[in-house]
Amino acid sequence: xxxxxxxxxxxxxxxxxxxxxxxxxxxxxxxxxxxxxxxxxxxxxxxxxxxxxxxxxxxxxxxxxxxxxxxxxxxxxxxxxxxxxxxxxxxxxxxxxxxxxxxxxxxxxxxxxxxxxxxxxxxxxxxxxxxxxxxxxxxxxxxxxxxxxxxxxxxxxxxxxxxxxxxxxxxxxxxxxxxxxxxxxxxxxxxxxxxxxxxxxxxxxxxxxxxxxxxxxxxxxxxxxxxxxxxxxxxxxxxxxxxxxxxxxxxxxxxxxxxxxxxxxxxxxxxxxxxxxxxxxxxxxxxxxxxxxxxxxxxxxxxxxxxxxxxxxxxxxxxxxxxxxxxxxxxxxxxxxxxxxxxxxxxxxxxxx
Numbered sequence: 001x002x003x004x005x006x007x008x009x010x011x012x013x014x015x016x017x018x019x020x021x022x023x024x025x026x027x028x029x030x031x032x033x034x035x036x037x038x039x040x041x042x043x044x045x046x047x048x049x050x051x052x053x054x055x056x057x058x059x060x061x062x063x064x065x066x067x068x069x070x071x072x073x074x075x076x077x078x079x080x081x082x083x084x085x086x087x088x089x090x091x092x093x094x095x096x097x098x099x100x101x102x103x104x105x106x107x108x109x110x111x112x113x114x115x116x117x118x119x120x121x122x123x124x125x126x127x128x129x130x131x132x133x134x135x136x137x138x139x140x141x142x143x144x145x146x147x148x149x150x151x152x153x154x155x156x157x158x159x160x161x162x163x164x165x166x167x168x169x170x171x172x173x174x175x176x177x178x179x180x181x182x183x184x185x186x187x188x189x190x191x192x193x194x195x196x197x198x199x200x201x202x203x204x205x206x207x208x209x210x211x212x213x214x215x216x217x218x219x220x221x222x223x224x225x226x227x228x229x230x231x232x233x234x235x236x237x238x239x240x241x242x243x244x245x246x247x248x249x250x251x252x253x254x255x256x257x258x259x260x261x262x263x264x265x266x267x268x269x270x271x272x273x274x275x276x277x278x279x280x281x282x283x284x285x286x287x288x289x290x291x292x293x294x295x296x297x298x299x300x301x302x303x304x305x306x307x308x309x310x311x312x313x314x315x316x317x318x319x320x321x322x323x324x325x326x327x328x329x330x331x332x333x334x335x336x337x338x339x340x341x342x343x344x345x346x347x348x349x350x351x352x353x
Contacts, residue, residue, distance in 0.1 A: 006142065007081055008041060014078075015056060017063055024062045024314075031055040049086050058314060068322065069109075069156040076106050077149035084142065094140055103137055106130075106148065112159045120155045127152065181249045184240030192249040198239055199246065203264045206233075216261050231257050253351060273351050277306055280347050297324070297331045301340070309351060311344035313337060 015035050018025050025032075034040060035056060041048050060075065080102045087093035094103065110127050113120065120127075130136055130148065181195045182188065190198075207213045212230045215222050234241035234257065246260045247253065251272040262268045281302040285295060300320055305311055315321070316328045316337055328337065 006146070007085060010078070010081075011052065012036065014060065014063075018059055019062060022062050025059055028055065028059055032059075049082055052082070069159045070153045073106070073109055073153045073156045074149055076102055076109070077145055077153070080106070080140075081142065081145050084140070084145070092139075094137055109156065109159060110152065113155055114158065114160055117158050120158060123151060123155050127155075181245055183242075183245045184238070192251070195239070195245070195249045199241055199249070200264050202237065202239060202241070203261060207265060213261060213265075216258060217265055217267075219267070222258070227256070227258060230261075273309075274306060276351055277302065277347065280343075280350075281305075284343055293326075294331055297321070298340075300324070301344075305344055305347070310348055311341055313341050 012035070015032055018032060020026060020029055020032065031051075035048075035052065040051075057075075057079075060071075063071070080099060083096075083099040083102065084093065087096055087099065090096065093099060107130065110131055113127060115124075126147075130152075136144070181190055181192050183190070183195065203213065207217055210230075210233070212222060212226045212233075215226065231242070239245075241257075243254055243257045243260065246257070247255065250260070250263075250270055251274060252270050253273065253276075255270070259268070259270070263270045281298065285298060288294075290298065301311070304315070304320065321328055324331075332340070
């Protein structure tokens, strides 16, 4: 059996182990049957790797009698197998961003295995080799990945957990993305704070002479023609000011250009998206009688939502919720979790309007 056939058989065995009668898996029976069909790997018009990533990998969390830490390690190894299968023709494929990140994650998991545990003494040499010998990872073979998965996943039960923090979300990338605005015909990039400063200075200058902004400043009635004329004036300026660029800069739902002008002139105050989320979650907590652990769960959920602006039921089985020291079912019943998801979906619509 060649390498490709080994990987195929391994994937098939994993898919067969899924509990088809589970209420979480049963809606996806057609996807499972597609993978188990002998023609799955050679059907034109379908990328089997992409299909597995999008349709099957998310179901693996529902396998019965699975210990989280070993299963997580197996998952990373099998993702590396898929990466090799997909990228093997690229020179030094293991140095590509995806595989390199997986290798780092595998190594981090192994660094959390403490020394001096008798039950894993025979695995210590392999662990040290993986962590210290660069050549181990150079053009890593399928056999080595299988070795990692099969020999080291069982020792993950001894993995030491890092202290659980109240907020476990890495926000840097989201903040960096939110804080950048592109404007004008050349789509110049500028950080939000600088753009806002330039826009506010421009509006205050125009407020001295522009008749429409003067009307807004004096709280006089303006027409739709006024609004369109003002929008053209601002859009044609060197800052390419539009309601879209201002929504991005102020991190607020899309608004009429007049609302932004009123805010800049100090006549009203805008609430940004983060303010809306925080107010909504505070109101949600006040409407319930949660215990301290449930409140902590909701506050972590708030941090996740602030980052992603989107929540699905399956997210509750992934970090950071799976890192809270207890299964999600110990905090809420399924019906309560579905209610929370409904609250998040309603909030998502309001934030993105």
